Amino acid sequence: MEKFDVIIVGAGLAGLGCAYTLAGKGLDVLVLERGDYPGSKNASGGRLYINPIRNLFPELWDKAPLERHIVHESITMMARERSLAMDYTGDELRREPHQSYSLLRSKFDRWLAEQVETNGTMLMCKVKVNGVLKENNQIVGVIAGGDELLADVVIACDGVLSFVAEKAGLRTSRTAHDYAVGIKEVITLEPTLINERFHLEGNEGAARLYVGDITSGKFGGGFIYTNKESISLGIVIGIEDMGTDHSAAEAPALFDAFKQRREIADLIKGGTTVEYAAHLIAEGGYNAIGNLYGNGILLAGDAAGLALNIGFTVRGMEYALASGYYAAQTVLKAKESGDYSSKSLSLYKTLLEESFVLKDFLSFRESPAVVSNPRFFNYYPEMIGNILQDIYNVPTGTKEKLYATMRKHLSVRDMWGFLKDLRRITRI
């Protein structure tokens, strides 16, 4: 029977980040991927923040197939018939090193896998892991394609559903409350048109988030990321909220309605949709993170629930790469002592706690409750839209005083509610 030091399940960012860190350290590492090639089962909104992980993978960034560095960050509140956009740009976003890049996972993951393979690590694609091998309460390998493959340690990087974590007994159930689904089209468009429409030059990129009517007032939103020669356009829908509202439109129809909004249609006009993708997103934050390790097993990336939405930024890929890195460090340490028990592998959690990964999750532990406030998705976009409509309106007769105009839309009760929401926001 084949025996490896490490079996990594899933060649996404966590798995590849782990494999990359382990390469050249004298360990027998096998990476298993169920898709035709790394990235073939992966979809993301598409933006990677480099700063927190730059030094964990110092050689990667010069050559990585990243799309555009983001110099425009915007949030748009979409009411039913109007919208308000806030755009932030600054010299700091144009200076190198750039803090974030749009990317496309099939391209990026495939490239990262090549770097891993060049360093001598074995990667097998088209192999689905069906189960784990247990011996005396210790994970000792996996069952894949009918074969039993043994390893000192298994690293579950098999994504947000992580059946490996489930089969290893590290995860019990998935609650709809903690998940959203992202639906995305990649739309190709001439780079000159992208630059014109998004006010960009050269390889500059834009990131736009939309909140409000897109999800019929429920938890979720829309996004756009500009790539080199395409636009990633998507929506995110909270599963619990939307799945229980039987008056809501079906998800594909919500997507199309968003796409047909004037604010969006103008940006993608003349473009060609070349892919339609969907992916589950963990939204539970710190409180939804369960076990991160067990006897002979570590969980990394989405499999560990490492995705964090704090409203202005929605992140997962840095946490995947970093958790892969720290899983690798844990394995290297365990290898020295030959001890792969849960006690020895608990180092992984310590490393994550000492790093930005769990520090971020801990400091933003209140974020899921705050950003899912239903008022952000219906009440505020409509109210602010109404106020702006009246403020900008010049009627046939005399114009009402500005403060009086605003107060028409803001009763004492509204303002009290606003203060209460503001107080909740101060928790993040």
Add this chain to the structure above:
Amino acid sequence: MSENSALKAKLGIDVFKPGKVAHIKIKPGREKDARLQAAILLCPAGLYRANEKGEVTLTTDGCLECGTCLVACGIEVLDWNYPEGGTGVQYRYG
């Protein structure tokens, strides 16, 4: 184009490699389970449909393997697996 055929056309752009068996099944006797309504609403590929008898049917051709239905309906209702290695959707952009 009707909504459904527009969605089919969109799915037609994606690359799918056929597998031998359906990787997701509604468990026998659960076709009328109320939880399946969430799958009808949420499935990005529109693969869940209710018939005149109130039973929900599922076709897995065009499945994007996101897992939304599994999270929305749970394992009591669905027998949910990823397709076999090397089959199913193969994203070229991601």
